[in-house]
Amino acid sequence: MTADTLRRRVVTANLELVRLGLAVLTFGNASAVDREAGVMAIKPSGVPYHELSEDSIPLVDLAEGTVVAGSRRPSSDTPTHLALYRAFPDVGGIVHTHSPYATAWAQARRGIPCLGTTHADHFRGAVPVTRQLTAAEIAGGYEEATGAVIVELGVDPSAMPAALVASHGPFAWGRNVDEAVENAVALEAVATSAYRALVLRSECAEIDGDLLAKHFDRKHGPGAYYGQPS
Amino acid sequence: MTADTLRRRVVTANLELVRLGLAVLTFGNASAVDREAGVMAIKPSGVPYHELSEDSIPLVDLAEGTVVAGSRRPSSDTPTHLALYRAFPDVGGIVHTHSPYATAWAQARRGIPCLGTTHADHFRGAVPVTRQLTAAEIAGGYEEATGAVIVELGVDPSAMPAALVASHGPFAWGRNVDEAVENAVALEAVATSAYRALVLRSECAEIDGDLLAKHFDRKHGPGAYYGQPS
Amino acid sequence: MTADTLRRRVVTANLELVRLGLAVLTFGNASAVDREAGVMAIKPSGVPYHELSEDSIPLVDLAEGTVVAGSRRPSSDTPTHLALYRAFPDVGGIVHTHSPYATAWAQARRGIPCLGTTHADHFRGAVPVTRQLTAAEIAGGYEEATGAVIVELGVDPSAMPAALVASHGPFAWGRNVDEAVENAVALEAVATSAYRALVLRSECAEIDGDLLAKHFDRKHGPGAYYGQPS
Amino acid sequence: MTADTLRRRVVTANLELVRLGLAVLTFGNASAVDREAGVMAIKPSGVPYHELSEDSIPLVDLAEGTVVAGSRRPSSDTPTHLALYRAFPDVGGIVHTHSPYATAWAQARRGIPCLGTTHADHFRGAVPVTRQLTAAEIAGGYEEATGAVIVELGVDPSAMPAALVASHGPFAWGRNVDEAVENAVALEAVATSAYRALVLRSECAEIDGDLLAKHFDRKHGPGAYYGQPS
Numbered sequence: 001m002t003a004d005t006l007r008r009r010v011v012t013a014n015l016e017l018v019r020l021g022l023a024v025l026t027f028g029n030a031s032a033v034d035r036e037a038g039v040m041a042i043k044p045s046g047v048p049y050h051e052l053s054e055d056s057i058p059l060v061d062l063a064e065g066t067v068v069a070g071s072r073r074p075s076s077d078t079p080t081h082l083a084l085y086r087a088f089p090d091v092g093g094i095v096h097t098h099s100p101y102a103t104a105w106a107q108a109r110r111g112i113p114c115l116g117t118t119h120a121d122h123f124r125g126a127v128p129v130t131r132q133l134t135a136a137e138i139a140g141g142y143e144e145a146t147g148a149v150i151v152e153l154g155v156d157p158s159a160m161p162a163a164l165v166a167s168h169g170p171f172a173w174g175r176n177v178d179e180a181v182e183n184a185v186a187l188e189a190v191a192t193s194a195y196r197a198l199v200l201r202s203e204c205a206e207i208d209g210d211l212l213a214k215h216f217d218r219k220h221g222p223g224a225y226y227g228q229p230s
Numbered sequence: 231m232t233a234d235t236l237r238r239r240v241v242t243a244n245l246e247l248v249r250l251g252l253a254v255l256t257f258g259n260a261s262a263v264d265r266e267a268g269v270m271a272i273k274p275s276g277v278p279y280h281e282l283s284e285d286s287i288p289l290v291d292l293a294e295g296t297v298v299a300g301s302r303r304p305s306s307d308t309p310t311h312l313a314l315y316r317a318f319p320d321v322g323g324i325v326h327t328h329s330p331y332a333t334a335w336a337q338a339r340r341g342i343p344c345l346g347t348t349h350a351d352h353f354r355g356a357v358p359v360t361r362q363l364t365a366a367e368i369a370g371g372y373e374e375a376t377g378a379v380i381v382e383l384g385v386d387p388s389a390m391p392a393a394l395v396a397s398h399g400p401f402a403w404g405r406n407v408d409e410a411v412e413n414a415v416a417l418e419a420v421a422t423s424a425y426r427a428l429v430l431r432s433e434c435a436e437i438d439g440d441l442l443a444k445h446f447d448r449k450h451g452p453g454a455y456y457g458q459p460s
Numbered sequence: 461m462t463a464d465t466l467r468r469r470v471v472t473a474n475l476e477l478v479r480l481g482l483a484v485l486t487f488g489n490a491s492a493v494d495r496e497a498g499v500m501a502i503k504p505s506g507v508p509y510h511e512l513s514e515d516s517i518p519l520v521d522l523a524e525g526t527v528v529a530g531s532r533r534p535s536s537d538t539p540t541h542l543a544l545y546r547a548f549p550d551v552g553g554i555v556h557t558h559s560p561y562a563t564a565w566a567q568a569r570r571g572i573p574c575l576g577t578t579h580a581d582h583f584r585g586a587v588p589v590t591r592q593l594t595a596a597e598i599a600g601g602y603e604e605a606t607g608a609v610i611v612e613l614g615v616d617p618s619a620m621p622a623a624l625v626a627s628h629g630p631f632a633w634g635r636n637v638d639e640a641v642e643n644a645v646a647l648e649a650v651a652t653s654a655y656r657a658l659v660l661r662s663e664c665a666e667i668d669g670d671l672l673a674k675h676f677d678r679k680h681g682p683g684a685y686y687g688q689p690s
Numbered sequence: 691m692t693a694d695t696l697r698r699r700v701v702t703a704n705l706e707l708v709r710l711g712l713a714v715l716t717f718g719n720a721s722a723v724d725r726e727a728g729v730m731a732i733k734p735s736g737v738p739y740h741e742l743s744e745d746s747i748p749l750v751d752l753a754e755g756t757v758v759a760g761s762r763r764p765s766s767d768t769p770t771h772l773a774l775y776r777a778f779p780d781v782g783g784i785v786h787t788h789s790p791y792a793t794a795w796a797q798a799r800r801g802i803p804c805l806g807t808t809h810a811d812h813f814r815g816a817v818p819v820t821r822q823l824t825a826a827e828i829a830g831g832y833e834e835a836t837g838a839v840i841v842e843l844g845v846d847p848s849a850m851p852a853a854l855v856a857s858h859g860p861f862a863w864g865r866n867v868d869e870a871v872e873n874a875v876a877l878e879a880v881a882t883s884a885y886r887a888l889v890l891r892s893e894c895a896e897i898d899g900d901l902l903a904k905h906f907d908r909k910h911g912p913g914a915y916y917g918q919p920s
Contacts, residue, residue: 024879025872027808046917076908076916098808098879104886107805108894115337117398118257118328138900142908167897168807182255189254189328195886196334196425204338207397210368218306218372226306227276345567347628348487348558412485419484419558426564426655434568437627440598448536448602456536457506575797577858578717578788642715649714649788656794656885664798667857670828678766678832686766687736 003041003069006034007057010041013095013177018049022097022184029075030095032177033085038062042081044072062086076143083147084173088157093177095184098169101191105129106164112187113206115194120207120215121226122186124159132166159216162187233271233299236264237287240271243325243407248279252327252414259305260325262407263315268292272311274302292316306373313377314403318387323407325414328399331421335359336394342417343436345424350437350445351456352416354389362396389446392417463501463529466494467517470501473555473637478509482557482644489535490555492637493545498522502541504532522546536603543607544633548617553637555644558629561651565589566624572647573666575654580667580675581686582646584619592626619676622647693731693759696724697747700731703785703867708739712787712874719765720785722867723775728752732771734762752776766833773837774863778847783867785874788859791881795819796854802877803896805884810897810905811916812876814849822856849906852877 013030017023026049031042039059047056058070065082067074075081081094097103105112105127112127114120130149137145150163150171161183162172170191172184197204206212219226243260247253256279261272269289277286288300295312297304305311311324335342335357342357344350360379367375380393380401391413392402400421402414427434436442449456473490477483486509491502499519507516518530525542527534535541541554557563565572565587572587574580590609597605610623610631621643622632630651632644657664666672679686703720707713716739721732729749737746748760755772757764765771771784787793795802795817802817804810820839827835840853840861851873852862860881862874887894896902909916 025875027879044918045915073915073918098883100879100882101886103806103808103883104890107883107887108890110890115397116333118333132898133901135898135900138898138904142904167805167901185255189257189330192330193328193333193337195890196331197337199429199889200334200338200340200425208362208365208368210365211363211397214368214372225275225303228274228303345627346563348563415485419487419560422560423558423563423567426561427567429659430564430568430570430655438592438595438598440595441593441627444598444602455505455533458504458533575857576793578793645715649717649790652790653788653793653797656791657797659889660794660798660800660885668822668825668828670825671823671857674828674832685735685763688734688763 001034003034003037003039003059004054006032006039006041007054007059009177010043010057011052011054013093013181014043014052015049016181017095017097017184020181020185022099022188023049024098027098028096029077030093030177030181031081032093033062033091035092039068040081040085042078043075044070045075047072077146079141079144080147080171083144084150084171087147087151088173090175091157091173092175093180094171094173095177095180096169096171097184097188099184099188099191101195102164102170102187104195105191106169107167109166111164112191112194113204114212115197115204115206116190117207117211117215118186119190119194120212121219122183123162123190124216125212126206127160127162127164127187127190128153128155129164130166159220231264233264233267233269233289234284236262236269236271237284237289239407240273240287241282241284243323243411244273244279244282246411247325247327247414250411250415252329252418253279254328257328258326259307260323260407260411261311262323263292263321265322269298270311270315272308273305274300275305277302307376309371309374310377310401313374314380314401317377317381318403320405321387321403322405323410324401324403325407325410326399326401327414327418329414329418329421331425332394332400332417334425335421336399337397339396341394342421342424343434344442345427345434345436346420347437347441347445348416349420349424350442351449352413353392353420354446355442356436357390357392357394357417357420358383358385359394360396389450461494463494463497463499463519464514466492466499466501467514467519469637470503470517471512471514473553473641474503474509474512476641477555477557477644480641480645482559482648483509484558487558488556489537490553490637490641491541492553493522493551495552499528500541500545502538503535504530505535507532537606539601539604540607540631543604544610544631547607547611548633550635551617551633552635553640554631554633555637555640556629556631557644557648559644559648559651561655562624562630562647564655565651566629567627569626571624572651572654573664574672575657575664575666576650577667577671577675578646579650579654580672581679582643583622583650584676585672586666587620587622587624587647587650588613588615589624590626619680691724693724693727693729693749694744696722696729696731697744697749699867700733700747701742701744703783703871704733704739704742706871707785707787707874710871710875712789712878713739714788717788718786719767720783720867720871721765721771722783723752723781725782729758730771730775732768733765734760735765737762767836769831769834770837770861773834774840774861777837777841778863780865781847781863782865783870784861784863785867785870786859786861787874787878789874789878789881791885792854792860792877794885795881796859797857799856801854802881802884803894804902805887805894805896806880807897807901807905808876809880809884810902811909812873813852813880814906815902816896817850817852817854817877817880818843818845819854820856849910
């Protein structure tokens with residue numbers, strides 16, 4: 001994959017966040033990584049989505065965190081993305097959104113319980129929420145600490161491709177940035193239906209472990225039969 | 231009806247699910263049956279809606295459940311559709327969606343009470359919710375069991391053209407697939423207004439039986455006077 | 461105003477209901493009256509909005525209730541519209557919608573309290589809800605009785621251009637059908653914000669009578685200074 | 691800046707209110723000020739958004755409140771805008787909307803607590819709500835009094851670029867009218883997520899002061915590193 005391809009995918013993914021209603025103004029960012037080249041492409045900071053072009057996408061060294069190409073300053077959330085890529089070696093793309101329902105769960109500091117099969121199709125159980133950051137973490141290396149509290153949750157990133165940062169919002173990831181966007185869409189859908197289910201019945205039971213495993217595994221397990229043979 | 235016509239209608243109905251906001255990603259599927267030919271056309275599994283073409287629609291033998299035409303694997307929910315077509319001989323089309331409000335009711339494991347005349351125009355009483363599947367049902371023939379618990383509800387499919395599968399989402403049907411889509415739209419509308427009515431008054435009374443019968447029958451009964459003479 | 465003009469306005473108003481999100485499927489209808497000619501133009505029953513044309517709009521005699529032009533059957537709600545036109549001599553247009561929030565209020569059988577100035581700009585106080593119909597009213601002349609319970613509310617139609625029918629949905633009116641559509645839009649907006657205000661504070665106080673009068677009168681009163689001089 | 695430029699920006703900002711879903715019908719207005727020329731350009735009263743043109747935008751003398759150019763009557767909320775421009779000398783643009791969630795908070799007479807970092811990115815703490823107007827204030831110079839109760843809140847307009855008027859709706863401002871629109875968008879986003887967070891957890895804690903300061907200051911403080919170097 002050339003750097004141009006990486007950047008083009010990042011432009012497209014960022015525009016998808018807007019088109020799909022997951023971000024307004026400049027509230028959100030998408031990145032993709034090229035593991036071989038050791039670089040991450042990420043949205044530039046504070047640039048409106050409609051002004052994004054491939055040239056405007058900074059490339060950041062995965063190990064050093066330094067900008068290696070591009071004249072624009074990378075997203076202020078860059079250290080969060082880097083922390084996740086370093087901890088999750090199979091992840092190829094990450095999106096951070098402020099999609100409305102997932103953000104409400106993050107602000108309520110509640111994980112999203114698994115109440116239905118669509119949830120189970122994408123996330124193997126409740127989507128977790130981080131602990132709050134300490135004053136020391138906020139004062140020193142705030143954005144890196146944001147990544148660290150996600151990693152601290154100890155999830156298997158292939159079975160749980162999203163997490164909520166308390167008082168902040170959701171991060172979602174995947175093997176590539178398109179899959180990360182898809183998981184962010186699924187996260188917002190399950191955040192929405194779980195919210196409304198709880199309004200209808202304040203003590204909703206989570207779905208049975210058998211049903212959870214069945215749905216996740218028919219799509220992602222060794223004998224998966226959802227989708228077309230690859 | 232030729233197989234091409236059947237497939238074209240299924241493509242159109244699946245695209246309608248997206249256009250009408252009843253499905254995102256690949257969350258939903260529509261099928262139609264040709265009783266004379268003994269075949270069902272259904273969405274292929276895991277194929278994005280914008281990639282659907284008539285050629286991509288599998289034809290499945292209604293009695294045997296085997297694919298008789300098309301190179302793509304049919305929806306993983308195919309056994310659910312087949313179970314419904316076998317139990318409901320006058321049904322010609324079925325849609326499964328994850329429309330947001332109907333899914334919330336399904337996840338709360340509550341049927342949708344009949345709170346208004348629009349509900350009564352389409353559904354003769356509360357839209358029922360299935361029982362949960364047992365571990366044994368999940369382990370063996372899960373998707374067929376999903377159809378079986380709908381059938382177990384014992385509804386008259388012409389007076390109650392939809393049901394909610396607990397912890398899952400809605401299925402709707404009709405004499406043909408266009409009518410099934412229409413019923414799925416009506417279901418989401420009544421799921422939405424019933425949800426909000428319950429927020430406004432947690433103990434909403436269902437409408438009187440007289441009013442329910444009046445609205446259903448002025449549209450569907452023997453002396454129906456809604457719509458144009460057929 | 462020619463009959464063609466009357467019909468054209470009714471086509472436009474019905475299409476506006478869909479465009480503005482006040483109606484889905486065939487859930488809603490708009491009518492306009494020509495007092496001099498003694499006729500009402502109204503949506504035909506059960507015809508999809510995108511199939512409406514001027515020719516398809518029936519003309520109904522205001523006094524007799526008989527169809528005087530057009531080959532299509534008029535809306536099944538025709539007797540409701542006629543009852544309102546007969547009781548409200550200055551009303552020139554009526555719309556019946558199932559706009560989502562207003563319908564939820566109707567289903568909860570609650571009037572919409574006046575919680576804000578936008579409400580006061582359009583409606584001089586709480587939007588009322590009708591009583592329920594009796595079994596006898598449902599059995600005999602149901603649609604006419606629906607109009608009668610609205611009239612029974614005793615509102616001044618120029619100060620209160622809308623009402624909710626219990627377990628059913630909203631009707632709105634105006635000096636002409638464009639104004640009726642505008643009032644239906646305003647009704648849905650105030651139904652939405654009042655719903656959410658009550659979620660945030662279950663015992664919201666209605667606005668003071670002074671503020672209510674100020675807003676309604678600066679737009680509609682004798683010394684109105686909102687809008688352009690006419 | 692010429693008067694034409696000022697008017698063009700006001701036309702654009704008003705159209706943005708509609709496009710962004712912050713206003714329906716004629717519910718909202720945007721203004722911009724030219725401090726050197728001592729004039730404010732503002733939406734004309736009661737004119738539909740799609741009929742706005744540069745010529746239709748009145749220019750109002752900032753000190754006197756008189757119309758100095760344009761044949762249309764200015765927004766009835768003109769005295770409110772003038773009161774804010776006079777009290778807040780660094781503000782260059784103001785928008786008044788009835789965006790749905792912010793209006794619900796205003797109608798519930800509750801300020802919007804700071805529950806998340808997106809809120810902190812734009813507003814340094816809870817967005818305040820005004821007291822109610824007295825009968826005397828409503829009777830005499832109502833619109834000017836509306837501005838006065840906002841000013842009475844005593845906010846630093848650069849750190850708190852919005853306020854809610856009780857029983858009415860939001861006002862937002864900025865160094866120019868584009869920034870005012872952006873703040874109105876951010877306000878609606880945080881009003882939405884705070885509403886839902888409170889539904890999920892009725893006693894949501896506000897975010898820590900450290901986190902609030904970090905987010906506001908990384909974007910607006912002296913060492914800001916969000917966005918591109920200016």
